Amino acid sequence: MAGKILVLGATGTVGTPLVKALVAKGEKMKAASRAGKPVESAEGVAFDFADPSTFAPAFDGVDRAYVLLPGGNVAITELLLPVIEAAAARKVKVVFQSVFGVDADDGIPYRQVEIALEKSGTPYVVLRPNWFSDNFRTYWKAGIDHGRIAVPAGEGKSSFIDVRDIAESAAAALTTSRFDGKAFNLTGPQALSYAEAAKIVSDAIGKPVAYEAVSDETFIGILTGAGVPNDYAAFLASIFYPVREGWTSAVTPDVETLTGKPPRSVETYVRDNTAALKA
Ligand SMILES: NC(=O)c1ccc[n+]([C@@H]2O[C@H](COP(=O)([O-])OP(=O)(O)OC[C@H]3O[C@@H](n4cnc5c(N)ncnc54)[C@H](OP(=O)(O)O)[C@@H]3O)[C@@H](O)[C@H]2O)c1
Incomplete structure (x- = not known):
């Protein structure tokens, strides 16, 4: 090419x-x-x-x-x-x-x-x-600074993915024609609840971070209060429905199929981004 x-x-x-x-x-x-x-x-x-x-x-x-x-x-x-x-x-x-x-x-x-x-x-x-591990450094960082991650995820688990694994999967898809005409469902290696992910973040940054399962209305209120436009806040709330239903908990081999390497865990993501999560 x-x-x-x-x-x-x-x-x-x-x-x-x-x-x-x-x-x-x-x-x-x-x-x-x-x-x-x-x-x-x-x-x-x-x-x-x-x-x-x-x-x-x-x-x-x-x-x-x-x-x-x-x-x-x-x-x-x-x-x-x-x-x-x-x-x-x-x-x-x-x-x-x-x-x-x-x-x-x-x-x-x-x-x-x-x-x-x-x-x-x-x-x-x-x-x-699937949902990015990096959201803990972007979307959920303001909450982490206040000691809580408040999202409408219920007890649902997600196989969070590190964007480095998305990038490496994308680089593979772009540089060979072997994968053309196909779709790949990219996940991390394990499904975690937000409570489990909050504990990993909390242990790494050395301060309490609790997960609070909130309603869509509360979540939209938190986001709009932080300056997110109402339509995008409502969109983000709507995409937590599949999380609560357990549909984002699947783990696939697709990152390894594309990159030849297993995907990074949330622990690895948090370890490599501790400074940014603490800042
Ligand atoms: N976050 C998640 O958990 C998750 C999970 C699955 C899928 N996704 C999907 O991933 C996508 C977002 O990927 P991402 O987080 O990598 O994106 P992102 O970081 O939000 O993208 C920002 C980039 O886009 C550029 N940009 C912003 N507005 C633009 C415009 N109007 N025209 C052209 N470029 C523009 C920015 O540069 P400038 O500001 O200089 O233009 C910057 O380079 C969405 O489709 C989302 O649904 C997200």
């Missing part, structure tokens, strides 16, 4: 380790963000989901693309389908970062994007990661 790889969200949670993994493989990249700044040794390019005039310059010279929708967006099909179309029109291979479990129902917006990609005729790989 001679062309460049377009990486969307290149300065974000998954994009940052993905750019590193692709640099390590010697790949040429266009690291996309609205700011368009270079990332690591990769060339930067300006790309904005809200501005389709940025698509053609971003896809110029590209034969593969990592497509993800940045967090905070609820207009899933509206924002992603035009990008899938732009890639398919150029026969660019798409590795699409979807969401664990969306194949349960073809009406789910992320599943609709997967179906459009499958039908587009362009080569593709779908990656469906």
